[in-house]
Amino acid sequence: MGRRYDPERRQRIIDAATAVVRERGIVGLGHRAVAAAADVPLGSTTYHFATLDDLLIAALRQINAEWLAEVKRWAEGVDPAAPPADELARWLEEQLTGDRARMELEYELYFAALRHEGLRPLAAECLDETARLLTRLVPDAATARAVVALMDGLTLQVLLADRPYDREDIRAALARIMGGNGANGSTAG
Amino acid sequence: MGRRYDPERRQRIIDAATAVVRERGIVGLGHRAVAAAADVPLGSTTYHFATLDDLLIAALRQINAEWLAEVKRWAEGVDPAAPPADELARWLEEQLTGDRARMELEYELYFAALRHEGLRPLAAECLDETARLLTRLVPDAATARAVVALMDGLTLQVLLADRPYDREDIRAALARIMGGNGANGSTAG
DNA sequence: CATCGTTGTGTACACTCGTACGCATGGGAT
């Protein structure tokens, strides 16, 4: 019926592809690199994914799904009564200091979508879904989108300029953009 | 003394390189593509730029300088008495609708900096300089950085999700993050 | 048990790329 020998083969290849993208970037994604990482022969990658684009999309889809799951997990677990800017600033810090590679991955996706039309829906979904998950914490949808934009921009600054993460500054900015005054946090400066 | 035959040759190559990046992205940058675009022989590009990296850096340096000049021109021309959020929102709209390719170029630079260490200073300079130029319009440096972040994030959303530019939403978000209330604009919704 | 088709593999081909290198060219010094 299904694949006979190695039903997980396809998934392993996708996992390997995400690992390759993580380590070498999208430009480093190639059949051979993936095959080596997945410990499968070269022909296996071309068998499961006719073209390299398919493989790229599959990998980025998974990266995206993982990321959104992470966001969802956090967003649904956060206390709605707590000052949202505080929570957001702390969470972002955890992401940036903890698993920086994952964030880089997500921005790889964004930038790839800039040129690769087939990736736009994925990037758009990521943006929309993140904003949707944030609506619990902010007044309205437009604000949620603005918050997403701010976080993306801040992340970019940390990632690109190796700037240290200043939680208080960021908390204040988030608080302002959420429409409240910046002083309702725990330790207003 | 200097180059004898074609003193502008080097500059023409850089111009061609930026054109190539504009049209095909950084991945599309190659000696042959640049040579064709500049209408010079292949050997000429390798003569003036020993390695492809040199060429890429030269191109992105120029792209960056052009962009910063554009920002500077605008920032110094804007009326400091006018509501800054209005001005910013309008200007950003002009950039996004008018010369979208240039913005994509700037984000190409960001993208490259994510993986290419030698480009980080360039990206950092872009971020810092933009923030510095904005200090005329905002209360302090931290706010300027936040404004830059917000604009970057918003731009990303427009570019990636093909979302229409909603000037009023963006004006409101900018106004909030600048520390004033969002209602001091001209046409608060 | 024989046959067939699905699944998986190894190899080879056509192609592009960055770069090196030998050769042309023409101005400046003597």
Place this chain on the structure above:
DNA sequence: ATCCCATGCGTACGAGTGTACACAACGATG
């Protein structure tokens, strides 16, 4: 006028790529 060398060019080479394709292995079907 002659020589020299910085400048510029065309080509060729080795490496690496995506993909096609012929073959192997193995379960299902009669």
